[in-house]
Amino acid sequence: MRHGRGLAATALLIGWVLVATCVYPTEHDSSVHVSLRALKILLRGADSTAKATAWQIVAPGDSQKIPNVTFVWSSSDPTVATVDQTGHVVGVNSGKAIIRAAARNFDAAALPGVDTLRVSAPLEVDSVRPKIVKYGEKLTIYGVGVDSIFLASLAGVNLIHVPFSDSVFKVGTARARFWVPPPATTDSLFFLGFSGGQGVFNFVHGDTTKVIERDIYEPNDTIPSAIDLDGPRPFPVTNTALDSLLFFNPALAFETLKRGQTTGADWYNFTQAETRSLTIILTAPQIAGTFSTFLTDSLGWNGAAKTYFIGKNSWTFGPGSHSCHGARFSPSEGAADSTIVAFKNLPLGALDGIAVYATAGRYGLGVIAGYQSELPADAHEDDNSCNAADLRDTIPAPFRDTLTIENPHDVDWIRFHYTSGALGTSAQFRLHALPGTNPDSLKDLDLYVMNVPAPGDTAVKLVLADTAAGSDVNRTISLATGDYYLVVVDFAGTTTTYELCVGTVDLLGAGFCNTSFPSPPAASSRGAPLRVKPRISGRPAAPLLRSRR
The missing domain is CATH 2.60.40.1080 (Immunoglobulin-like)
Known part of the structure; x- marks a missing residue:
């Protein structure tokens, strides 16, 4: 028995050693x-x-x-x-x-x-980069929980959060991005976030961000900044309206003017390699009425004369400047706080945009792929210039149609052919703004008729200009047989649909445009007294865009 127990103990000991050898x-x-x-x-x-x-x-x-x-x-x-x-x-x-x-x-x-x-801590900033920024540049904040920051500022000026730019990394840190707008100045970043169930605010101590007080595209007053609309888009695919943006920056600057300067300019040259619809938006509500934005298919700078010029056959679109085939056309327009211009099927190539300003301040600039408008586009779009109207069929008079001022301060061009009638007849032009979202008292449409510019013309030759307050026109003139342009200008910046008619009328008042044409609204329905339209004067940009002949 004892011998057996000894063998068993020996076997157990050997087994334990073997196991221990495996484990340790x-x-x-x-x-x-x-x-x-x-x-x-x-x-x-x-x-x-x-x-x-x-x-x-x-x-x-x-x-x-x-x-x-x-x-x-x-x-x-x-x-x-x-x-x-x-x-x-x-x-x-x-x-x-x-x-x-x-x-x-x-x-x-x-x-x-x-x-x-x-x-x-629940929200802890590690670094802010880059250390030196210009207006319109993105500032990136790195740290723990920084993706919860909903407000960041420099010297009391709130930065603009970049949508869909926050990221959380595998190591647990995160990043958040903000545009730096004017008038931000050099300072330590202040931030406010929500983390761990409570609000968190602080300054980033010992990490000052230096702000250079001009935007990332300066200088671009006499040489344009090139914007490739076929390049990388400003945002990743988000399945939102942001996907249609080809260019976007809400933090650009009209810089402070130098001593003796009365105006400044920011000039952009947009290029695209395909025909597509585009909408260009420039907005600066804080300094409304102190700047003007112009678009054209050809813009240059004459250094000796210190002025801008357009091509011999070019068009322009902007307040007080709607040149036709290089010939100047300067209709009166009210001041606007922003520019929204939509083009249908804009040809491939280049488009120049220039903003001329008198007051320093922040503005935003965006280019959208597609036609964006306050009201749906009418069948005549694109008709933002006489050059665009030339691409459509010349309409024989008499004609009658309903058109739309799709965006504030829109301009509609129609090329038509008029055949002079019998003795005693005149050409008749009628226009009436139709009821819509905006009250009639806010609508103010002007009607112009002009000859097609001849080579060498420096200005268009008007044959009719109705600039009376309101949006009802009924004018007759003697008109020779030929091609003309009819232009409707939205003076007040109020979108509306309107009816337009061109025909002939005899001495007794019978004519194509006098059959069931809408009657003007009663004076009491306007809600405001008729006004005399002031001629816009002192605008910084009108004399800057000259035709090169």
Whole structure:
């Protein structure tokens, strides 16, 4: 019995040694290493449990997990993070600490597992880049929880958040981006966010952002900034309206004028390699009435004369400047706080846009792929210029149609052919704004008729100009047989549909345009007294766009 018990004990001892050899390969401790699952970032006051695993290298590139291993845990800085012998970690203060796990019962040759743990506040800014920015440039904020920042400012000027630009990285940090608009100046960034169930605000101490007080496209007064509309778009695919933006920057600057200067200019040259509809928007509501925006298919700068000029056959679109085949046409228009111009099927090539200003301030500029308008486009679009009207059929008079002022301060051009009638007849032109969203008292349409410019003409030759207040026209004139342009100008900047008629009328008043044409609204329905339209004077840009002959 005793001998049997001895054999059994011997067998048990041998088995234990074999198992221990498998679990604790002390003769090969250098082949043992420990890995830790990274905790990334731990918020102050929060806790987590670290997980360690022991491995034995059995061949190059091949390791096997060692079961039943206990670990000795330690923290390099208990004032930042503590860890107990079960791997329970607690964040104490912001900073970094190395959490270490060593396999128990192995000698020093066995490699412990280490994890550099960051302890952070719920919202903690690490850096703001770049250190030097211009207006219209993006400022990127890096740190923990910065994607929760909803307000950031420099010297009391709020920055503009860039949509769909926030990112959270795998390591637990994040980034947020903001445009820097004028009049921001050099300062430490102030931010306000919401994290951990509470509002968080602070300054980024010791990290000043220097602001150069001009935008990223300067200088672009006499040489245009090139904008490739076929280049990368300003936003990733978002399945929102932002996907239609070809160019967008809401934080550009009309810079402070130098001493002795009365006006400044920002000039852009847009190019596209395909025919498509485009909408160009420039807005600066804080300085409304102090700038004018012009578009043209050809713009240059004469350094000797210090003036801008357009091509011999060019068109322009802008307040007081609607040149036709290079000939100047300067209708009166009211002041606007923004520019919205939509083109249908704009040909490939270049389009120049220039904003001439008298007051420094912030503006936004955007180019949209597609025709965007306040009211749906009528069948005559695109008719923003006489050159565009030439691409459509010349309409024989008499004709009658309903058209639309799709955006504020829109202009409609129609090329028509008039055949002089019998003796005693005259050409008749009628216009009437139809009821719509905007009250009649806000509508103010002007009607012009002009000859088709001949080569060498520096200005258009008007044969009719009805600029009386209101949106009802009934005029007769003697008109020779030939081609003409009819132009309807939205003086007031109020969108509306309107009916237009061109025909002949005899001495008794019988004619094509006098049959069931809408009657003008009663004077009491206008809601405001008729006014005399002032001639726009002192606009900074009208004399700058000259035709080169």
